[in-house]
Amino acid sequence: MPRSQRNRPALVHPDPEEFDVLDILHALSDPTRMTIVQTLRAAPERACGTFAVDVAPSTLTHHFRVLREAGVIRQREDGNRRWTALRDEDLEARFPRLLEAIVTAYENGLAPSR
Amino acid sequence: MPRSQRNRPALVHPDPEEFDVLDILHALSDPTRMTIVQTLRAAPERACGTFAVDVAPSTLTHHFRVLREAGVIRQREDGNRRWTALRDEDLEARFPRLLEAIVTAYENGLAPSR
DNA sequence: CCTCTCATTCGACATTCATCGTACAACAGT
DNA sequence: ACTGTTGTACGATGAATGTCGAATGAGAGG
Numbered sequence: 001m002p003r004s005q006r007n008r009p010a011l012v013h014p015d016p017e018e019f020d021v022l023d024i025l026h027a028l029s030d031p032t033r034m035t036i037v038q039t040l041r042a043a044p045e046r047a048c049g050t051f052a053v054d055v056a057p058s059t060l061t062h063h064f065r066v067l068r069e070a071g072v073i074r075q076r077e078d079g080n081r082r083w084t085a086l087r088d089e090d091l092e093a094r095f096p097r098l099l100e101a102i103v104t105a106y107e108n109g110l111a112p113s114r
Numbered sequence: 115m116p117r118s119q120r121n122r123p124a125l126v127h128p129d130p131e132e133f134d135v136l137d138i139l140h141a142l143s144d145p146t147r148m149t150i151v152q153t154l155r156a157a158p159e160r161a162c163g164t165f166a167v168d169v170a171p172s173t174l175t176h177h178f179r180v181l182r183e184a185g186v187i188r189q190r191e192d193g194n195r196r197w198t199a200l201r202d203e204d205l206e207a208r209f210p211r212l213l214e215a216i217v218t219a220y221e222n223g224l225a226p227s228r
Numbered sequence: 229c230c231t232c233t234c235a236t237t238c239g240a241c242a243t244t245c246a247t248c249g250t251a252c253a254a255c256a257g258t
Numbered sequence: 259a260c261t262g263t264t265g266t267a268c269g270a271t272g273a274a275t276g277t278c279g280a281a282t283g284a285g286a287g288g
Contacts, residue, residue, distance in 0.1 A: 021220045026143035029136050080234050080285040101215035106135045170248055194255040194264050
């Protein structure tokens with residue numbers, strides 16, 4: 001029996017109909033979380049520890065929860081690892097072009113005129 | 115001599131090169147501020163008191179400052195009124211399709227599936 | 229069985245934030 | 259001048275937020 005079904009509370013993953021744009025915007029307005037999303041756009045699925053962000057593990061867990069409860073990412077358990085992926089398709093179905101516009105804007109703001 | 119040039123500090127309006135996507139996302143992640151932006155999309159310019167938001171005047175001033183310092187709105191003085199307008203073109207030039215995608219997503223989230 | 233790794237939960241902390249009431253300043257009429 | 263309107267500035271307050279360290283728990287592998 002995997003860890004997620006024993007002592008650990010089930011991971012909260014809202015349905016696309018429950019997505020709230022304001023929650024998504026808030027989730028993406030933090031630099032650490034935006035870096036996570038940006039990283040996930042390049043790699044389809046990653047383990048928690050493989051993100052190049054400079055925060056404590058418990059802080060990372062916190063940021064994952066914010067993203068997950070907003071519907072931005074999906075997490076699944078696999079042995080001792082927790083894999084994280086973007087909910088590209090769900091987001092696109094609910095809010096077309098939203099994620100693309102935001103992440104593109106963020107990446108445009110990094111190098112060119114800063 | 116208008117009010118803005120006397121005892122009052124000049125209104126802070128960042129240049130488009132200084133826009134920060136994360137600041138913009140944070141500014142738009144509040145329901146009151148999103149309502150303001152949505153209202154401004156319909157009317158090109160409005161006076162402060164003409165927004166259908168249910169907060170105290172001083173709170174409204176606070177929200178205008180957040181939006182203004184993020185580059186979302188522009189405010190100008192005219193006699194006793196302060197006129198507020200969206201910085202459509204500046205935002206579009208700096209972050210193409212960003213505002214459109216966000217406001218559209220917000221409006222889609224209001225009626226259809228909620 | 230023992231240990232190491234991975235990631236979480238919990239509690240604490242300092243900061244930021246949304247909100248309001250009060251006081252105030254400038255303009256517009258009368 | 260006096261008065262009402264418009265909107266700001268300031269200070270306070272309670273809630274939310276980002277951060278961390280310590281403790282915990284489950285899995286993997288010797």
